[in-house]
Amino acid sequence: xxxxxxxxxxxxxRWRLAAGVVAVTVLCTGITFVAxxxxxxxxxxxxxxxxxxxxxxxxxxxxxxxxPRTPARVRAAADDYVHDQxxxxxxxxxxxxxxxxxxxxxxxxxxxxxxxxxxxTPAAQARENGLSxxxxxxxxxxxxxALPDVGDLxxxxxxxxxxxxxRVTIGAGEPLSGxxxxxxxxxxxxxxxxxxxxxxxxxxxxxxxxxxSLPLRRMAAVATRVDAGDLExxxxxxxxxxxxxRVLAEAxxxxxxxxxxxxxxxxxxxxxxxxxxxxxxxxxRGQLELLATQRGPAHEExxxxxxxxxxxxxxxxxxxxDLLVLVKIEQRQFLQPQAVALREFVQELWDGAKPLADRRxxxxxxxxxxxxxxxxxxxxxxxxxxxxxxxxxxxxxGLVRLRVQAIGAEGERVCFxxxxxxxxxxxxxxxxxxxRFYRTDDARDRASGGTxxxxxxxxxIAEAHGGSAQVGRSxxxxxxxxxxxxxxxxxxxxxxxxxxxxxxxxxxxxxxxSSG
Numbered sequence: 222x223x224x225x226x227x228x229x230x231x232x233x234x235r236w237r238l239a240a241g242v243v244a245v246t247v248l249c250t251g252i253t254f255v256a257x258x259x260x261x262x263x264x265x266x267x268x269x270x271x272x273x274x275x276x277x278x279x280x281x282x283x284x285x286x287x288x289p290r291t292p293a294r295v296r297a298a299a300d301d302y303v304h305d306q307x308x309x310x311x312x313x314x315x316x317x318x319x320x321x322x323x324x325x326x327x328x329x330x331x332x333x334x335x336x337x338x339x340x341x342t343p344a345a346q347a348r349e350n351g352l353s354x355x356x357x358x359x360x361x362x363x364x365x366x367a368l369p370d371v372g373d374l375x376x377x378x379x380x381x382x383x384x385x386x387x388r389v390t391i392g393a394g395e396p397l398s399g400x401x402x403x404x405x406x407x408x409x410x411x412x413x414x415x416x417x418x419x420x421x422x423x424x425x426x427x428x429x430x431x432x433x434s435l436p437l438r439r440m441a442a443v444a445t446r447v448d449a450g451d452l453e454x455x456x457x458x459x460x461x462x463x464x465x466x467r468v469l470a471e472a473x474x475x476x477x478x479x480x481x482x483x484x485x486x487x488x489x490x491x492x493x494x495x496x497x498x499x500x501x502x503x504x505x506r507g508q509l510e511l512l513a514t515q516r517g518p519a520h521e522e523x524x525x526x527x528x529x530x531x532x533x534x535x536x537x538x539x540x541x542x543d544l545l546v547l548v549k550i551e552q553r554q555f556l557q558p559q560a561v562a563l564r565e566f567v568q569e570l571w572d573g574a575k576p577l578a579d580r581r582x583x584x585x586x587x588x589x590x591x592x593x594x595x596x597x598x599x600x601x602x603x604x605x606x607x608x609x610x611x612x613x614x615x616x617x618x619g620l621v622r623l624r625v626q627a628i629g630a631e632g633e634r635v636c637f638x639x640x641x642x643x644x645x646x647x648x649x650x651x652x653x654x655x656x657r658f659y660r661t662d663d664a665r666d667r668a669s670g671g672t673x674x675x676x677x678x679x680x681x682i683a684e685a686h687g688g689s690a691q692v693g694r695s696x697x698x699x700x701x702x703x704x705x706x707x708x709x710x711x712x713x714x715x716x717x718x719x720x721x722x723x724x725x726x727x728x729x730x731x732x733x734x735s736s737g
Contacts, residue, residue, distance in 0.1 A: 246418055269375050270375065276315060279302070280317060280391045281381045281391055284383070284391065285381065292321050302315070332356065374396055375397055440456055457470075458470070501534070556686065561593075566592075570604070574604065580611060581621065593707075593710075599686075601678070605679050606679060607621065613643035615643075619642060620642040638702070641699040642695065643700060651691075655676045655690065679704065683705070686708070
C-alpha cells in the first residue's frame with residue numbers, strides 16, 4: 222500500500238486530475254446506467270402487464286356476451302376470439318378453460334400431453350409437458366413462467382363467473398423478450414456513450430489540469446532555482462488564472478522579495494559586524510606589535526598600551542552583548558512581561574541616569590498606572606535612548622528630557638519620549654537611524670565607543686512588546702525619540718494592585734551611545 226501511495230505521489234498533477242475526473246465520470250455513468258437499465262425493464266414489464274390485462278379483459282367480455290351461456294356456447298365464443306389472435310414470439314398467448322368441454326387457446330401444443338416428436342428428445346418433451354402443467358396450475362393473478370422456445374412468459378389468470386354458476390378460467394400471456402431487447406439497447410447505448418464520455422472527460426480534464434497546473438509548475442521551477450541559491454527569479458503575473466492562483470503567485474513573489482531582503486540584510490549585518498570587530502582587533506594587534514618592537518619599554522608606554530587595549534576590549538564586549546540581544550529577540554523567552562508600577566519604575570530609572578553626565582535633566586510628571594512589560598528590556602531601551610541624548614547634547618548646559626504620557630481613547634497606551642537640544646536628525650535619515658550599524662556621525666560615534674546597534678535594539682524591544690519606535694524633532698530643535706507601548710492601565714480603571722519592579726541594570730542592558 223505504501224509503494225502504491227509512493228508511486229501515485231510521483232504522478233503529475235495533470236494526470237491525477239484526469240484520473241480523478243475519469244473515475245467520477247465512470248462512477249456517475251455506472252449509477253445512471255443501473256438506474257436507467259432497471260427503469261427500462263420496469264417500464265416495459267408494466268406495459269406488458271397492461272397489454273395482457275387488456276387482452277384478458279377482451280376475452281372475458283366475449284365470454285360474458287355469449288347467449289345462452291352453456292359451456293359449449295361459451296367455448297365456441299372463446300374459440301372465435303382466440304383464433305383471431307395468432308400467437309408468435311412477441312405476441313400474446315390466450316386461453317380459456319371451460320369446465321366440462323375443454324380449452325380454447327391460440328397455442329394448443331402448450332396444454333396437451335403429446336407423444337415424443339421426431340426432432341425432440343424425451344427429456345425435452347418431458348420438460349415441455351411439465352411446463353404446460355405449470356400453465357394450468359399457475360395461480361390467479363400475475364406470474365412469470367419460463368417456456369421452451371419462447372423464454373420467460375408473463376402470465377395473467379382470471380376466473381370469470383357467469384350467470385348460472387359457470388366458472389371459466391381465462392388467461393393471457395406475453396413473452397418478456399421485449400424487456401431483454403429494451404435493456405440490451407440501453408446497455409449498448411450506455412457503453413457507447415460511456416466510452417465517448419470517458420474519452421472526452423480524459424481529454425478535457427488533462428487540458429484543464431495543464432492550464433490549472435501551469436502556474437504551479439512555474440512556481441516549482443522558480444522554487445528549484447531558489448533552492449539552488451538563485452534568489453532573482455520571480456513568478457510571471459498570473460492575470461489570466463483564477464483568483465486563488467493569483468493570490469498564491471503574489472504571495473510567493475512577496476515571500477521571495479522578503480527572503481532576498483533578509484539575505485541581503487544578513488550579509489550586510491555579517492559584514493558590518495566583521496568590520497566592527499576587525500577595527501578594535503587591529504588596534505590591539507598594532508599596539509602589541511609596537512610594544513614588542515621595544516627593548517625594555519618604559520612603564521608609561523606599557524600603561525598607555527594597556528589602557529588602549531582595555532578600551533578596545535570593552536568595546537568588543539559591548540558589541541558582542543548587543544549582538545546577543547539582537548539574536549535573542551527572535552526567541553520566545555526574550556520578553557518576560559509583568560505588571561510594572563509606571564511612576565516608580567521611571568523614577569528609579571531616572572535617578573540612575575542623572576549621575577552619568579552633567580546635563581540639564583528634566584522629568585515632567587509621570588502618569589500613575591500599571592504597564593504590562595518586561596522591566597529589564599524596557600529599562601535597556603530607555604537607557605539606550607538616554608545615553609544617546611547625553612552623547613548628542615552639550616556638557617553642562619545640554620538638555621536631556623524624558624516625557625511619559627498616557628495616550629489613546631482610554632489611556633491604554635504609554636509613550637516614552639526622550640528629547641535633547643542637540644543637532645537633531647535630518648528627516649531623510651530618521652528612518653535609517655534604527656538600522657543596524659547605521660550612524661549619522663561616524664567619527665564621533667566611533668570615538669565615543671558606540672556600536673551602532675543601540676537604536677536597533679530599541680526598536681526591536683518596542684516591536685517585541687507590540688509597540689513602535691520612531692524619531693522626530695524636539696521643541697528645542699534636537700532629536701525626539703518616542704517609544705510607544707500598549708498594555709497601560711491607569712489607576713482607578715482596574716481593581717488589580719500594581720506590582721512594583723525596580724529597574725535593574727545588567728551588562729546586557731548597558732547603554733549604547735549612538736544615534737544610529
